[in-house]
Amino acid sequence: MALRNSINDSARKNKLSFAIFGLGRAGAIHFGNLVRNPRATIRYVVEESRDRADQVMSRWLFDHVEEGCQVLTAAEAKKVYEDHSLDAVIVCTFTHTHEEIVKKALAAGKAVFCEKPITTQLSATKSCYDLAEKQRKMLYCAFNRRYDPSIRHLQERVRNGAVGQVQSIKTCSRDSPFPPLAYFKISGGMFHDCAVHDIDVICWILGQFPDVVYAQGHCFHQELSGMDDVDQVAITMKFPSGTIASIDLNRESSYGYDQRIEVFGSGGMLETRNYSHQVNVVGHLGNQGASAEPLPHSFPQRYAEAYANELDYFIDYQLGLDPHIEVSRKDTVMATIIAEACEQSYRRGTPINIKDMME
Ligand SMILES: NC(=O)c1ccc[n+]([C@@H]2O[C@H](COP(=O)([O-])OP(=O)(O)OC[C@H]3O[C@@H](n4cnc5c(N)ncnc54)[C@H](O)[C@@H]3O)[C@@H](O)[C@H]2O)c1
Structure with missing residues (x-):
């Protein structure tokens, strides 16, 4: 099946590289889980507020220079999409911004972990999944419970x-x-x-x-x-x-x-x-x-x-270690x-x- 091919590509790795968009309440949780997860590296932080990014990174003693991680504003996010070696994007920005980031990330060939709801509009949610299917990349809606x-x-x-x-x-x-x-x-x-x-x-x-x-x-x-x-x-x-x-x-x-x-x-x-x-x-x-x-x-x-477990599931899936789709297109659309x-x-x-x- 088409999706399988993209998993097999990733299966040669044992680690995933991530960009995370938004370090607010939800983003701070996912950022902490990325820092603690030995199978994740954080290559980009995209956050509108540099103060907020510094606050969250310092809470984890995360030295982005030492870690080789770039801290960008939304206007600079192009760098993320242009990085062909980047595996995945986590989206934790305001809900109304999800669609654009999800679509740009998928179009650039990244797997996407997106906070709920993907969008509040049915047609927009469906079109995000259409693109994920076309690109053969996972779009995971983070229903953490x-x-x-x-x-x-x-x-x-x-x-x-x-x-x-x-x-x-x-x-x-x-x-x-x-x-x-x-x-x-x-x-x-x-x-x-x-x-x-x-x-x-x-x-x-x-x-x-x-x-x-x-x-x-x-x-x-x-x-x-x-x-x-x-x-x-x-x-x-x-x-x-x-x-x-x-x-x-x-x-x-x-x-x-x-x-x-x-x-x-x-x-x-x-x-x-x-x-x-x-x-x-x-x-x-x-x-x-x-x-x-x-x-x-x-x-x-x-x-x-739950937040740590869902990230582990996402990484397992990308590495080909867990083939099941936990939150399907139908689940999210419904x-x-x-x-x-x-x-x-x-x-x-x-x-x-x-x-x-x-x-
Ligand atoms: N699953 C959960 O339990 C859970 C809990 C809270 C929030 N959420 C979801 O997470 C998302 C964010 O909610 P929150 O409470 O963290 O909001 P928040 O306001 O605390 O944080 C959003 C952050 O995104 C940044 N941001 C906004 N637009 C951006 C852009 N285009 N590029 C980069 N950064 C941008 C803001 O500066 C802010 O720091 C929402 O979709 C919400 O539904 C999920």
Whole structure:
């Protein structure tokens, strides 16, 4: 198969060279994982803010001169695309800039690891994948929750029938801390920015896409007024099997980053609760009173292992060590369609049939 050829080219190597675009909240995580990964070298950092780039690089004592890494602005990014020996590009810039960077990187023959969402527009997302297929290069959409050990374990057990026929699935995703106001201007909105994670993980656990969605939302934060966004969302999705999913999202949880999943079926119930491992001391009742392990502060802490694991998967794939496609074109396209259907449902106040959203 065509894609295989490009993998075999890379398989002669045991290391990948990377350019990383954007060293903000997500980029800082991926940068740290690149520094720590013995199979990665960082050849380019492309970041609009030199101060921000210096801050993140210094946190890792990363001497870019010594490492042979060039630090560029977006206007200088041409150097990345013109470097024929560069293997891969990681895209962690503002969502609305992804399409251009992804397409330029693919056109230059680079494999691309792109933060979610690839784009918020269906046609743009599809055209990115069209180019990836034409170029025979991987376009990986970084739905990190799939690589969290506890969520992955839950998915495997559900798929192996541990809860029998799945009848309901619930996710609760409450952000912490409240993102900077500037972020809301470039986030793509609550449905494409936040709900898309829950949509992907639910479809992945079930191995299906929903027929119908219904969403409600409200904005509690005065600061967001005029931004046409919401900070509390409830979504229901009905699947062909009859399973009903509920998603409960909030932008600000005062007690920490709260991320839970519950899958209920004819044969029992499985849940994950805020930690990356299956066995946790989450609470204690004793003669001195009750105590509970504090929740992780935010996504870098909660999903630290997931981010490192997904980078390892991407490198394994490029080196020909893991042939499976974890997040397919269909998964990403459907997540974009379903997130948009949820947003439309909220705006119109009616349920939306997913087939009516297909182009
Ligand atoms: N998977 C996750 O858990 C997760 C978490 C946070 C953000 N994200 C995604 O990551 C992306 C970035 O979000 P963030 O929170 O890190 O944003 P951010 O605002 O913290 O960082 C974005 C960075 O990109 C830089 N930048 C913007 N345009 C650029 C360009 N054209 N070239 C080079 N640098 C550029 C900015 O200067 C900034 O430092 C978004 O798509 C978001 O959806 C994913």
